[in-house]
Amino acid sequence: MNTQKPLLQMKQIHKRFPGVKALTNVSLRLFPGEVHALMGENGAGKSTLIKVLTGVYSIDEGVVEMEGVQVSMQSPLESQAAGISTVYQEVNLCPNLTVAENIFIGREPRRFGRILWKEMNKRAQTLLSERLNLHIDVTEPLYMYSVAVQQLIAIARALNISAKVLILDEPTSSLDKNEVQQLFRVIEKLKRDGLAILFVTHFLDQMYEISERVTILRNGEFIGEYMAKELPRLDLVLKMIGKELNLLEQLPQLVEDHEASANETLVTAEGLGRKGAIEPFDLSIRRGEVVGLAGLLGSGRTETARLFFGADKPDSGTLTFADGGSGVQTPRDAINHRIAFCSENRKTEGIIGDLSVRENIILALQAKQGMFRTISRKQQEQYADEYIRMLNINPPNPEHLIKNLSGGNQQKVLLARWLLTSPQLFILDEPTRGIDIGAKAEIQKLVLSLSRQGMSFLFISSELEEVLRVSDRVAILRDRHKVTELTDTNMSQQQIMQAIAGG
Amino acid sequence: MSLNRKYIPIVVTIMLFLVMFAVGSFRYTGFFSFQVLMNLLIDNAFLLITAVGMSFVILSGGIDLSVGSIIALSTMISASLVQQHGWSPAIVIPLVLMMGAGFGSAMGAIIHYFKIQPFIVTLAGMFMARGLCYVISIDTITIDHPFYTTMAQTKIPLPGGNSLSISAVIALIVVVIAIYVAHYTRFGRNVYALGGNEQSSLLMGLPVARTKILVYTLSGFCSALAGVVFTFYMLSGYGLHAVGFELDTIAAVVIGGTLLTGGVGYLLGTFFGVMIQGIIQTIISFEGTLSSWWTKIAIGLLLFVFILLQRMLSAKRSAQKQV
Missing domain, CATH: 3.40.50.300 (P-loop containing nucleotide triphosphate hydrolases)
Structure with a gap:
C-alpha cells in the first residue's frame, strides 16, 4: 500500500x-x-x-x-x-x-x-x-x-x-x-x-x-x-x-483434581475498580482456591492485587469477607483480615537487604503484633529454623544477610515472612520472576500444598504455563478490564491466549 | 469579569493592605495622608530591595538565608573603606555590589553543581558573612562622609508638600525593573519554569544551571544594594545590623502571595507584602500604647493566614487536576 x-x-x-x-x-x-x-x-x-x-x-x-x-x-x-x-x-x-x-x-x-x-x-x-x-x-x-x-x-x-x-x-x-x-x-x-x-x-x-x-x-x-x-x-x-522451550513442561503435572469449588467463598469483590488502574470487576475467591490472574503487561494484574490488599484505594465497588467484615481501605485492614501480599518488586518492596534471614522472616509477624509485644530471640530462631527447613532455604543459616541470597531464596524468605502470619488469602505477584527453575517448581508446589490445607491464593504471573499449573480458576485481564474467567475444565494455553488477545 | 484563580493570593494581599490603611485612617488622626504612604517606602526601602531578590529565589524553588548577613557585611565594608581607609564612595559602592553578587553566585554554584539543598548552603553563607563582619571590626563604625549624609538627608519633593528619600526611589526603580525581568524576559520565565518543575525544565532544554546560579547572584546583589541603602539610613556599619532580617524578608514574600514551593507568585505581591509589614508597624506606633513587639505578633498571625490560604488554593489545584 x-x-x-x-x-x-x-x-x-x-x-x-x-x-x-x-x-x-x-x-x-x-x-x-x-x-x-x-x-x-x-x-x-x-x-x-x-x-x-x-x-x-x-x-x-x-x-x-x-x-x-x-x-x-x-x-x-x-x-x-x-x-x-x-x-x-x-x-x-x-x-x-x-x-x-x-x-x-x-x-x-x-x-x-x-x-x-x-x-x-x-x-x-x-x-x-x-x-x-x-x-x-x-x-x-x-x-x-x-x-x-x-x-x-x-x-x-x-x-x-x-x-x-x-x-x-x-x-x-x-x-x-x-x-x-x-x-x-x-x-x-x-x-x-x-x-x-x-x-x-x-x-x-x-x-x-x-x-x-x-x-x-x-x-x-x-x-x-x-x-x-x-x-x-x-x-x-x-x-x-514467544514459544520458548520451557523446562517447566518437563516437570510432572502438579495439579491434581482438588475440589475447591465446593468450599465456601472467602472474599468477594463486586464492581471493584479504580480509575486509570482497573475498570470495575467482580471476582470471588473460595477457601483453598488458587485464582490465577493472566494478562499482558499493563493489563491491570498488579492493580487488581493492590486493590485487594488496600495498597490503592478503590473508587468504586465493595470487598466483602465471608466472616462478615467488609472493606479494605489500607494494608493494615488487609492484614487484619489475614491477607498477605508478596509484591512483584522483590528488591524494593520486599526484602530488607541488610537484615538477616531471621529478621526478615519475623518482620510481618512483629508488625502485626505491635511494637510492644516482642518476640523472644528463642522464639524467633525457632520460627526461622522451621521455615528454613520447610521451604528449603539455602544456605540454611538464619543469620545470613538476605541480600547475599539468590533471588529464589530471597523469595522463599518473603513467603516465610507472610506465612508466619498465617494468612487466609495470599496474594502472590510474580513470585517466580527472575528465579531459577528449581526454586520455581518448589514455590509452585508450596502454593498447591498450602491451598490443599485451606489457604486461598491470588496468583499473578506472566508465564501462562505457570498460571495454568497452579490455578483452579483463571481470570483474564485485557486493557485494564476483566474479560472472562476460565475454570479448570476448559483451561488450555490456547484458550487463554485467545482470551488475552480478544477481539 | 471572572477572576482568574491564579490572581487570588495577590488580590488578597492588595485588599488587605487597603483595608489596613482604611482602618488606620479611621482610627487615628493624621494617618490618612499621602506622606504616611511615602514613609512606608522610605522606612522599608532596604526590606523592599532584599525582598525583590528573595522573590526570585523563592520563585525558583529555593531559599536564601544569607541576605541579612550580606546586608551587615555590606555596611561593614562600606564603613570601613570609607571611614578608616578613606576610599571614595564611587569605588566602594560598586565594589560592595560586586561582593554581594559574587557571594550569591558562589552559593548558587555550590547549590547547583553539588546538588545541596539551598537551605543549608545559604545557612553556611549566613554564618560566614556574619563572621566576616567581625573580622573587620567588632564595634560599630559611624559614617560621616558627606556623600552618605547627603544621601541620607536629601528629600525629593513631591506635589502637595510630600517627599521621598533617595533610598525609596532606588527601591521603587528596583521593583519596576524586577517586574519587567520577571514577566518579559527569558530569564524571568525560566525562573518560573524552574520553580514549577526542575526536571521538566531540563528536558525542555532550558538553561537550568545558568538560571539557578543567576537567581542567587541576583539575590546577593539585591542584599548588597539593600546594605548600601541601609548605610544611607543608619549612617553606620555594624556586625549586628539586620540580625534575623532574612526571616522578615521571607515573611514579606510569603505575605505577598508567593508559594514557598516555587513557581507561583508576583513581584507586585512582594511589594505589597513589604508595605503590609510597614503599615502594621505604623499602626502600632500610632496606637502609642502598644509595644513594638506587637508587630511581630501581627506578622506571625498574618503568615499563618497566608500559608493556610495557599494550602487551600493548592489543594483545590490538585483536586482540579483529577477532573
Whole structure:
C-alpha cells in the first residue's frame, strides 16, 4: 500500500550493555503519514530502542538514516535537530506556567529581548486549533487541564520544535477511554499532515485501532515488521510472548483434581475498580482456591492485587469477607483480615537487604503484633529454623544477610515472612520472576500444598504455563478490564491466549 | 469579569493592605495622608530591595538565608573603606555590589553543581558573612562622609508638600525593573519554569544551571544594594545590623502571595507584602500604647493566614487536576 520510501530507517542496530545484549540486529522503518506501533513485553528492548533513537544511548553497530541520508545520533540535541521529537508518558511540562508558555518557553517570540506575550498567545492558539483541533484558553495555567490535554500540549511543543518524526512513548497509559479517543483524533490528523509517528503501547486494541504497521521485539531481538491489518491478534500475542522451550513442561503435572469449588467463598469483590488502574470487576475467591490472574503487561494484574490488599484505594465497588467484615481501605485492614501480599518488586518492596534471614522472616509477624509485644530471640530462631527447613532455604543459616541470597531464596524468605502470619488469602505477584527453575517448581508446589490445607491464593504471573499449573480458576485481564474467567475444565494455553488477545 | 484563580493570593494581599490603611485612617488622626504612604517606602526601602531578590529565589524553588548577613557585611565594608581607609564612595559602592553578587553566585554554584539543598548552603553563607563582619571590626563604625549624609538627608519633593528619600526611589526603580525581568524576559520565565518543575525544565532544554546560579547572584546583589541603602539610613556599619532580617524578608514574600514551593507568585505581591509589614508597624506606633513587639505578633498571625490560604488554593489545584 505504501510504495514511498521510509522517512526514517534504522538498520541492524546493536546495543550492548556490560553483560547484556540489549538490542540485537533490530531494524525499524518509519513512513511519512503512518503510525508505526512498537510492541513487546517487559524487557523486550522497546525503551532501549527509543533511547537510541532519541540519542540518549549511542549505538554500537548499525546505521540510522533520515530521508536516505545517514545521520549521527550521539546526543538528544542531534536527534532533535534531525527532526525527531518525543512525548513521554509522564508529561514533562511546567504545571504553573500558562499553556502558551509551555509550548514556547525557551523559544518565545521576542523583540529587543522583550517577550511578546500577545504574539506568543496568538501563535499557541493557532497551533493548537489548526494542528491539534484543540480549542482551549492558552493563557490559563497548565494545571487547569487534564493529563490528556497536557499530553496534547506536549505534542504541540514537539511539533513546534521541528518534528518530522514523533515518538509517543506509552501516551495512553494514564488516559481514560474518551481521552484516548481525543488523542487518536489528533494522531489521525498528524498522520494526514505527513508526520511519521512511532507509537509505543501495550494495549492491543489501541494498536489495531490506530496503527498501520507494527514492529515486534522480544528479548532485544527483532521478531518482525508486519502490516497491522494482516496480523491476527493471536499471532501478535504469540510473537510477543514467544514459544520458548520451557523446562517447566518437563516437570510432572502438579495439579491434581482438588475440589475447591465446593468450599465456601472467602472474599468477594463486586464492581471493584479504580480509575486509570482497573475498570470495575467482580471476582470471588473460595477457601483453598488458587485464582490465577493472566494478562499482558499493563493489563491491570498488579492493580487488581493492590486493590485487594488496600495498597490503592478503590473508587468504586465493595470487598466483602465471608466472616462478615467488609472493606479494605489500607494494608493494615488487609492484614487484619489475614491477607498477605508478596509484591512483584522483590528488591524494593520486599526484602530488607541488610537484615538477616531471621529478621526478615519475623518482620510481618512483629508488625502485626505491635511494637510492644516482642518476640523472644528463642522464639524467633525457632520460627526461622522451621521455615528454613520447610521451604528449603539455602544456605540454611538464619543469620545470613538476605541480600547475599539468590533471588529464589530471597523469595522463599518473603513467603516465610507472610506465612508466619498465617494468612487466609495470599496474594502472590510474580513470585517466580527472575528465579531459577528449581526454586520455581518448589514455590509452585508450596502454593498447591498450602491451598490443599485451606489457604486461598491470588496468583499473578506472566508465564501462562505457570498460571495454568497452579490455578483452579483463571481470570483474564485485557486493557485494564476483566474479560472472562476460565475454570479448570476448559483451561488450555490456547484458550487463554485467545482470551488475552480478544477481539 | 471572572477572576482568574491564579490572581487570588495577590488580590488578597492588595485588599488587605487597603483595608489596613482604611482602618488606620479611621482610627487615628493624621494617618490618612499621602506622606504616611511615602514613609512606608522610605522606612522599608532596604526590606523592599532584599525582598525583590528573595522573590526570585523563592520563585525558583529555593531559599536564601544569607541576605541579612550580606546586608551587615555590606555596611561593614562600606564603613570601613570609607571611614578608616578613606576610599571614595564611587569605588566602594560598586565594589560592595560586586561582593554581594559574587557571594550569591558562589552559593548558587555550590547549590547547583553539588546538588545541596539551598537551605543549608545559604545557612553556611549566613554564618560566614556574619563572621566576616567581625573580622573587620567588632564595634560599630559611624559614617560621616558627606556623600552618605547627603544621601541620607536629601528629600525629593513631591506635589502637595510630600517627599521621598533617595533610598525609596532606588527601591521603587528596583521593583519596576524586577517586574519587567520577571514577566518579559527569558530569564524571568525560566525562573518560573524552574520553580514549577526542575526536571521538566531540563528536558525542555532550558538553561537550568545558568538560571539557578543567576537567581542567587541576583539575590546577593539585591542584599548588597539593600546594605548600601541601609548605610544611607543608619549612617553606620555594624556586625549586628539586620540580625534575623532574612526571616522578615521571607515573611514579606510569603505575605505577598508567593508559594514557598516555587513557581507561583508576583513581584507586585512582594511589594505589597513589604508595605503590609510597614503599615502594621505604623499602626502600632500610632496606637502609642502598644509595644513594638506587637508587630511581630501581627506578622506571625498574618503568615499563618497566608500559608493556610495557599494550602487551600493548592489543594483545590490538585483536586482540579483529577477532573
